[in-house]
Amino acid sequence: MDEVLRVRDLHKRFGRGPSAVQANAGVDLDVDAGQVVGLLGHNGAGKSTLVNQVVGLLRPDSGTITLAGVDAVADPDAARRLASVQAQANVPITGLTPRRAVELVGRIRGGRTADVRARTEHLIAALDLGPWANTPAEKVSGGIARLTAFAMTAVVPGRLVVLDEPTNDVDPVRRRLLWSQIRALADDGAAVLLVTHNVREAERVVDHLAVLDQGTVLAAGTPAELTAARSGHLSLEVDLIPGRQPHWPEGSTVVDRGHLRATTTVPAAQAAAAVQWAGDEQSAGRIERYALAPTSLEDVYVDLVATTEEHAA
Amino acid sequence: MSTATLAPVATAQRPLAVRLADSWAQTGLLIQWQLRRSAQSLPLLVLVQILLSVATIAGYGLLVGHPDHLAGLYLATGAPTVALITVGLVMTPQAVSQSRTEGSLDWLRTLPVPRGLFLVADLTVWTLIALPGLVLGIIAGAIRFDADLAPTWWLVPAALIVSLTSAAVGYAMASMLAPTVAQLMSQVLVFVVLLFTPISFPADRMPDWAQNLHAWLPLEPMAQVIRAGLAPHDFTVPGRSWIVLGVWCLAAVVGAGSALRKRG
Numbered sequence: 001m002d003e004v005l006r007v008r009d010l011h012k013r014f015g016r017g018p019s020a021v022q023a024n025a026g027v028d029l030d031v032d033a034g035q036v037v038g039l040l041g042h043n044g045a046g047k048s049t050l051v052n053q054v055v056g057l058l059r060p061d062s063g064t065i066t067l068a069g070v071d072a073v074a075d076p077d078a079a080r081r082l083a084s085v086q087a088q089a090n091v092p093i094t095g096l097t098p099r100r101a102v103e104l105v106g107r108i109r110g111g112r113t114a115d116v117r118a119r120t121e122h123l124i125a126a127l128d129l130g131p132w133a134n135t136p137a138e139k140v141s142g143g144i145a146r147l148t149a150f151a152m153t154a155v156v157p158g159r160l161v162v163l164d165e166p167t168n169d170v171d172p173v174r175r176r177l178l179w180s181q182i183r184a185l186a187d188d189g190a191a192v193l194l195v196t197h198n199v200r201e202a203e204r205v206v207d208h209l210a211v212l213d214q215g216t217v218l219a220a221g222t223p224a225e226l227t228a229a230r231s232g233h234l235s236l237e238v239d240l241i242p243g244r245q246p247h248w249p250e251g252s253t254v255v256d257r258g259h260l261r262a263t264t265t266v267p268a269a270q271a272a273a274a275v276q277w278a279g280d281e282q283s284a285g286r287i288e289r290y291a292l293a294p295t296s297l298e299d300v301y302v303d304l305v306a307t308t309e310e311h312a313a
Numbered sequence: 314m315s316t317a318t319l320a321p322v323a324t325a326q327r328p329l330a331v332r333l334a335d336s337w338a339q340t341g342l343l344i345q346w347q348l349r350r351s352a353q354s355l356p357l358l359v360l361v362q363i364l365l366s367v368a369t370i371a372g373y374g375l376l377v378g379h380p381d382h383l384a385g386l387y388l389a390t391g392a393p394t395v396a397l398i399t400v401g402l403v404m405t406p407q408a409v410s411q412s413r414t415e416g417s418l419d420w421l422r423t424l425p426v427p428r429g430l431f432l433v434a435d436l437t438v439w440t441l442i443a444l445p446g447l448v449l450g451i452i453a454g455a456i457r458f459d460a461d462l463a464p465t466w467w468l469v470p471a472a473l474i475v476s477l478t479s480a481a482v483g484y485a486m487a488s489m490l491a492p493t494v495a496q497l498m499s500q501v502l503v504f505v506v507l508l509f510t511p512i513s514f515p516a517d518r519m520p521d522w523a524q525n526l527h528a529w530l531p532l533e534p535m536a537q538v539i540r541a542g543l544a545p546h547d548f549t550v551p552g553r554s555w556i557v558l559g560v561w562c563l564a565a566v567v568g569a570g571s572a573l574r575k576r577g
């Protein structure tokens with residue numbers, strides 16, 4: 001595959017002295033043409049910092065960023081011509097309508113008027129923005145504004161398309177439409193770098209994943225590779241009851257997920273026994289509800305991040 | 314699922330003529346973007362600008378009654394100059410600060426547009442906003458003070474340089490200082506421009522130290538070129554003033570441009 005983005009040993013620190021924050025501490029990342037690469041990580045992991053260095057809003061302390069063969073650190077103008085970005089913050093477009101904003105940005109990005117029109121109409125239809133397309137921006141909801149910002153990025157996509165949390169505030173129905181448009185960008189040949197919290201939904205769309213935590217890549221691979229270590233295992237999810245303590249089976253490792261949720265891993269062969277145990281606990285009034293599911297990427301992700309947190313603590 | 318064809322992305326190496334044509338088109342589109350985004354406040358801004366300029370004339374009239382020929386010329390040419398400078402030094406930094414706070418500026422900076430074009434587009438917008446006030450202020454001044462103004466051809470480029478310089482200074486100020494500091498600065502500047510700059514009165518009324526200070530600031534040269542452009546029979550522009558103004562103009566444009574290019 002055609003390599004589009006190549007990030008090597010990227011370091012970026014904010015501030016000086018004891019209050020300094022090492023936002024990126026040696027990040028490596030690759031995105032090929034036709035690929036959607038998901039960048040996961042909780043708030044403050046350094047995702048946006050990485051993105052902002054790729055498009056030349058921030059200058060790295062050290063490390064290299066190569067975009068379609070161009071040194072993006074030395075020549076940010078060239079990098080910007082090769083990339084289109086949906087930033088984490090919404091773009092203020094008061095005074096415009098979603099349709100106008102998308103068309104204007106498409107032409108500013110160098111698209112031909114007729115192409116931009118056609119592509120705008122396509123995106124408006126595909127994201128079900130029609131009812132809002134001619135509404136003044138100050139009257140549209142946060143989710144519609146977010147989708148508009150996506151369309152402004154996708155109208156004339158660069159070789160690299162960077163999306164920083166594109167699904168925030170978007171309703172579930174349109175979120176599905178959005179995911180399929182993100183996939184379509186890659187299928188049409190763009191390299192897509194997708195920053196998201198939404199592990200569950202991203203899992204179905206991404207080709208490759210990198211988990212970022214405290215400025216470093218904790219794990220990277222395909223969704224299948226990342227969950228491989230857990231294949232043959234199921235995840236037992238339990239909703240706890242305040243003040244009650246379930247009698248966990250002998251030898252199980254329990255992870256507290258907060259908000260009265262806990263999970264434990266069960267070998268697939270012992271699924272029946274696990275359901276029996278959970279049913280008994282529920283009857284005894286020690287748990288509220290339970291669910292048994294294949295180990296998801298979210299489980300892997302939460303474990304990865306939780307482990308480093310314990311180390312850090 | 315059908316997908317509309319994607320326009321090809323501009324590549325880095327293109328002939329100069331093509332790049333110039335693209336830049337021209339992009340500047341037009343950026344201006345369109347800025348104008349549409351401020352479509353609601355734009356008429357008000359222009360109106361305020363016109364009122365400011367005309368009201369300054371009326372206010373001067375109340376202060377001085379019926380001045381002699383020369384003083385009348387100073388006042389009639391000074392009021393529109395003040396209005397023109399305030400657009401650049403006050404309204405521009407306020408708008409830039411606002412677009413920094415709301416995140417517009419950072420987003421614009423991710424677009425594949427040469428940094429210089431943002432500046433050109435913004436400065437054009439601010440100049441357009443300033444022009445109606447300038448013209449109406451001149452007419453009001455000529456009537457109120459019975460001034461025999463004879464605008465020369467080079468008044469147009471001179472007004473553009475004044476507008477460009479003050480807007481670029483305002484732009485640079487707002488890009489480099491914290492938004493709150495920039496707002497405060499611009500308010501102090503209105504005061505200085507309105508009362509403590511030899512725009513509507515001769516420089517020799519000021520104490521020596523202030524005269525020396527103004528010899529190095531761009532404000533007095535701005536007033537001189539507008540005044541001489543409007544009343545060429547009574548005033549001339551010292552060569553030194555053109556140089557001071559030119560240097561400020563260049564420095565401000567370079568400063569604003571590099572502020573736009575800066576990476577954190």
Ligand SMILES: Nc1ncnc2c1ncn2[C@@H]1O[C@H](COP(=O)(O)OP(=O)(O)O)[C@@H](O)[C@H]1O
Nearest residue numbers: 014021023041042043044045046047048049050
């Ligand atoms: N401009 C900045 N100045 C100082 N600290 C910053 C700046 N931007 C980000 N940070 C800090 O760097 C860390 C990573 O931030 P960010 O990249 O925004 O994380 P994410 O996008 O993964 O939530 C955070 O601790 C954040 O507070």
Ligand SMILES: [Mg+2]
Nearest residue numbers: 047048049088
């Ligand atoms: Mg972020």
